[in-house]
Amino acid sequence: MSQQVLLRITGEVAKPLGLTFDDLSAVDDDYQFPDVSRLLPSRKGDAVILAGLLSLAGAKDSARYLGLHSSTDNFHASIPLAPVREKALVIYRLEGKPLATSAGGPVRFYIPDHARCHSDEIDECANVKFVDHIELTAERGLDNRPQDEEEHQRLHEGQT
Numbered sequence: 283m284s285q286q287v288l289l290r291i292t293g294e295v296a297k298p299l300g301l302t303f304d305d306l307s308a309v310d311d312d313y314q315f316p317d318v319s320r321l322l323p324s325r326k327g328d329a330v331i332l333a334g335l336l337s338l339a340g341a342k343d344s345a346r347y348l349g350l351h352s353s354t355d356n357f358h359a360s361i362p363l364a365p366v367r368e369k370a371l372v373i374y375r376l377e378g379k380p381l382a383t384s385a386g387g388p389v390r391f392y393i394p395d396h397a398r399c400h401s402d403e404i405d406e407c408a409n410v411k412f413v414d415h416i417e418l419t420a421e422r423g424l425d426n427r428p429q430d431e432e433e434h435q436r437l438h439e440g441q442t
């Protein structure tokens with residue numbers, strides 16, 4: 283179970299990775315962020331800081347955009363990398379166990395001070411759930427976040 287690849291990191295990196303739960307738990311303490319409820323009481327679990335994963339994969343200077351892909355529900359966001367690299371969190375563990383799909387697993391992306399939905403490139407809609415692939419690109423990549431309030435409303439109606 284813990285040998286299963288939960289998160290792939292590909293694109294503009296020196297070393298593409300397939301990370302298991304154990305790999306994520308073994309990321310250097312400097313990059314671990316235990317208990318995200320310290321930032322937002324309604325968010326639970328433990329995270330790694332995005333920069334820790336980028337350093338493991340050897341992100342290249344050419345990497346300017348961060349692609350967040352969920353194959354679970356085919357949701358994708360592509361956001362500028364620089365503003366989020368040191369602060370965005372990748373939540374991967376809840377009560378010592380892998381993050382379940384019901385909690386947004388295998389990993390859930392969280393930007394602590396995101397903008398309101400579709401007000402900016404880095405908005406709440408970019409807090410992608412069910413992430414299984416992080417892709418670094420030179421240019422903006424696949425992004426199917428809702429574009430306006432109507433589309434947004436429709437997306438949320440399909441969820442709980």
Ligand SMILES: Nc1nc2c(c(=O)[nH]1)N[C@H]1C(S)=C(S)[C@@H](COP(=O)(O)O)O[C@H]1N2
Pocket residue numbers: 352355357399406407408409410411412413428434437
């Ligand atoms: N995989 C996936 N991630 C997603 C979405 C989605 O539909 N699928 N919706 C996004 C939108 S539009 C918002 S506003 C936030 C909502 O997060 P919440 O469910 O924690 O409120 O999740 C974002 N992440």
Ligand SMILES: [Mo]
Pocket residue numbers: 399400406407434
């Ligand atoms: Mo959203």
